[in-house]
Amino acid sequence: MDHLDQLESLGVHILREAYANFKNMGMLWSIGKDSTVLLWLARKAFYGHVPFPLVHIDTGYKIPEMIQYRDRLSLEWGLNMIFGRNDDVLASKQTYPDGNVDRLKCCSLLKTKALKNTLSGKWPRYYLNHETKKYDLYNNTEPFTGVIVGVRADEEGTRSKERYFSPRDRENLWDLGDQPPEFWNQYKTDFPPGTHLRIHPLLDWTELNIWEYIQRENIPTVSLYYNQGDGKRYRSLGCYPCTSSIDSEARNVEEIIEELKSGKLKNIAERSGRAQDKDDGGGLETLRKDGYM
Amino acid sequence: MEKNNEKQKMNIVIAGHVDHGKSTVIGRLLADTNSLPDGKLEQVKENCKKNSKPFEYAFLIDALKDEQAQGITIDTARVFFKTSKRNYIILDAPGHIEFLKNMVTGASRGEAALLVIDAEEGVRENSRRHGYMISMLGIKQIAVLVNKMDLVDYRREVFEAIVSEYTSFLKDIDVNPVCFIPLSAMQGDNIAQPSTKMQWYTNETVLEILDKLEKEPRQIDKPFRMPVQDVYKFTKFGDNRRIVVGTIETGTVNCGDEIVFYPSGKKSRIRTIETFNAPPKEEAQCGLATGFTLEEQIYIARGEIAAKSNGLKPCVTSRIKVNLFWLGKDPMIMKKEYLFKLGTCRVPARVEEVTRVIDASDLNTTNKKKQIERHDVAECTLKLNKAIAFDLATDIAGTSRFVIVDNYEIRGGGIIAEALEDKQTWLRDTVMLRNYKWEKSIIESEKRAEKYNQKSTLILLTGGKDAGKKALAKSLEDRLFADGRVVYFLGIGNVLYGIDADIKGKEHQRKEHIRRLSEVVNILLDAGIILIVTAIDLTQEDLEIMRTIITSEKIETVWVGENVTTDIAYDVRIQDPDNLEESVDMLKTLLQDKGIIFNPW
Structure with a gap:
């Protein structure tokens, strides 16, 4: 077994543990490379089926290609696709692109708040109707008590402290200093009522591993990750007003892997194109403690 | 060009009593192997000068951690460095007793351990506790680093006294260290370069020892074991496969092999090894998260262990003798019901008898304690509410390891040393034989x-x-x-x-x-x-x-x-x-x- 086989097996193992232990689970799909690899692992773990819904938080500012890609794969792979959105804020224009709030506030409204209320079922959720290929209002308002998330330990500091199975309390808060122990493939799968859980099967993967796996498995990805001839590509995908591309000649997966191995991007953080990270001295920690993924 | 991924990767946990110099050892290793980001060393030295503090390698580690927003080592931090042979990930486990559960989390991912002891202070509480934990967690290769030799004038007798004291402790708990190395991480003695001040020591430096450590061989030659995680039957898209899934703990399995599930004793044959987006497999090996279909329809459930019908059988009983460590704030007490988890099986359990408690602070053994306090290591008998399948630690480590859950939290862990008879022993063999021989519809x-x-x-x-x-x-x-x-x-x-x-x-x-x-x-x-x-x-x-x-x-x-x-x-x-x-x-x-x-x- 090579290093990708090992990462894959651990990821599949964790997904199966999660599925065996929890009801009302959902998997967050940001449409980015990491959560798409996660989705692929789920298809591996359950042999082509994904026995829980995929949840996407639509900020209304996602790059249009991302939404097209999401719906295409959902239909092709028979996914139970659900999305949620902060319609109020979009309608009242309390967003950064509208110039009414700063970046962090915008993230907290369009992502964190939308996520919380979508997971809890308090806000309307929309599901993909595979017959009409359109989204309908979802009449199930049951909360998700567990969410599977594609964060990686190497992305930034706080994520390196995560556990594979990480509890959040009623308020969705994360007690960093007092986390459950994890050893011998035994995870925290027992919870008092009211806890909600994040499951992180990709914790040990690096950015390079993600691309190597995409190459090996031939996983479809959004074209935005590749240089289309203008010498630019996205390294991390988010909302278009706050995400910028990096200079790169990489036109396909092979070239991205080469680029990562060459050390050319060594001194550029992966999320350097994500402007919200820099507007906060504490990096993502403030957002994450409050429930950001 | 770097060929990072073709090189072997190895996880090393570094442990020891607080302030015995773990961070300094890591700082030195990074500096002496040129594994630091460009200009980092100079920058930290410059900072020290500005604040008129003497430079310490530990500052380097702190600086790196700050960069990763890590703060103090409350959790296991990961630090990377490489030699010509391998890429190493150093898991820096917290030395403070409060964070023992984080230390356990970090150490359980290690393949070998460096245990740091301060030459001046000598063997301390956590030197022993961490030694014990590391060995219980299943790490067999432990190198003991006797640090701060500069503070004792590089005297051989100080080193040898520690070697002798710690060796006798390790012997008590059946651990055979790879080596003892006298060093000064601060001065750089015996980290990457042999010390000129300790001519009496002629063995390896830390770096040489690291490269000599062996990758734990995968448990491929052991008997086949797979704890059953689930049985899937997804009917969507006309799929009618019934797939038994799990991650193979030890050994290998092939299509056509006769498989027995324990504790039920039910038997069938592997029809196919299932894959997704890959050609069908003829064989699956340990470490693989896999799944298979069976020739005959038998009812099995999560929690059973799959083994081959020829070869060592797993033990099945509801009474076991175990060694366990306890992390819970409240002591583990007799008669109280806990949740016992081994592999994928979970069952309520009680402590029937506490045979021996080892207080890691002084390694005194007492037979009198009737409960197991936080951070104690104990030998005791557990009674499970129903019989489960497992192996003894001496046979197959993976399927002998368990954790204890109390009030929703993992509070302890251990290994099974012995299978004891219970009230149903007279029945169990008959039942397993009946299931084994059962003619399936x-x-x-x-x-x-x-x-x-x-x-x-x-x-x-x-x-x-x-x-x-x-x-x-x-x-x-x-x-x-x-x-x-x-x-x-x-x-x-x-x-x-x-x-x-x-x-x-x-x-x-x-x-x-x-x-x-x-x-x-x-x-x-x-x-x-x-x-x-x-x-x-x-x-x-x-x-x-x-x-x-x-x-x-x-x-x-x-x-x-x-x-x-x-x-x-x-x-x-x-x-x-x-x-x-x-x-x-x-x-x-x-x-x-x-x-x-x-x-x-």
């Missing part, structure tokens, strides 16, 4: 359930003599029959004068009566029916015998009558069975609630 149990529109279940009515059990049982049978259920009432008397004719009236044969009754029940449940059985004054022990024999998990026990006269843990109680109508309604609702029969409409 080609009709799956799910198919039967679908056809009959019910889940086969035993409804066990017990209570005192003349409590009204039989009348209730017959009414219930009548009602369910009228509803179209496949149901049957079996009074114990029907067995007594026939099957039990040879042992009837012999009081000492009670267990044998129960055994025979249970075998009959087992057959009828396999046929897919809802079975109603009445028996007088069943005890918890009787019920446990029945559970051992009856393959189905679906047993509903009902105590009938006003007074409960035995210790049986029943599911429901019917106080007034004379009110037949109401009692039958109540039982019917119970069956609906449990999904045994389905509510029409």
